[in-house]
Amino acid sequence: MNMEAFAITRVYADENGDSRFEDLTRPLNPEGEIGFLSDPEEVESIIFRKVVPTYDYDFHTAPARQYLFLLDGGIEIETSLGEKRSFKTGQVLLLEDTTGKGHKTRNLQAAVRSSVFVTLR
Numbered sequence: 001m002n003m004e005a006f007a008i009t010r011v012y013a014d015e016n017g018d019s020r021f022e023d024l025t026r027p028l029n030p031e032g033e034i035g036f037l038s039d040p041e042e043v044e045s046i047i048f049r050k051v052v053p054t055y056d057y058d059f060h061t062a063p064a065r066q067y068l069f070l071l072d073g074g075i076e077i078e079t080s081l082g083e084k085r086s087f088k089t090g091q092v093l094l095l096e097d098t099t100g101k102g103h104k105t106r107n108l109q110a111a112v113r114s115s116v117f118v119t120l121r
Contacts, residue, residue, distance in 0.1 A: 003028065004027065004028050005027055006025060006092070007024075008067075009087065009092075009093050010022040010023075011077060011095050011103055012097050013061075013098070013101070017099065017100030017101050019097045019102060019103045021077075024094065043118050043120055044064075046116060046119075047118075047119070049114070049115050050115075051107065051115075053109075053113075054110065055106060056104075056107070057105045059080065059101060059104055060104075061099060061102040062095035062096065063098070065096050065098060066095050066117045066120060068092070068093040068115055069116040069118070070089055070090060070113075070115050071113075071114040071116060072089050073089065073108065073109050073114070074086060074087060075107060076106050077104065080100070080102065086108060
């Protein structure tokens with residue numbers, strides 16, 4: 001287990017407005033008994049969400065630059081270029097495609113799914 005970095009998947013719009021994936025890491029610093037911590041980031045708000053088991057949202061852009069924390073269940077995201085990736089409980093996404101063609105999101109399991117959005121400044 002890598003304790004010196006935190007994996008994040010970024011969804012962003014390129015210069016043509018197409019949504020794309022990018023794999024990022026946030027460096028973590030050893031802080032003794034409390035573990036490994038990233039540098040702080042300024043945030044604006046936090047939103048808790050649950051979606052219905054049949055959640056399947058067609059192309060949309062992110063309403064703001066935000067992190068998405070998957071608390072339970074899994075999702076599949078499809079970019080405007082047709083690339084698909086699956087994400088599971090505990091994974092973190094950075095949604096930055098606030099313009100352009102957007103992305104699709106759907107539940108992988110037919111179950112209520114919980115997540116948290118943290119909007120960035």
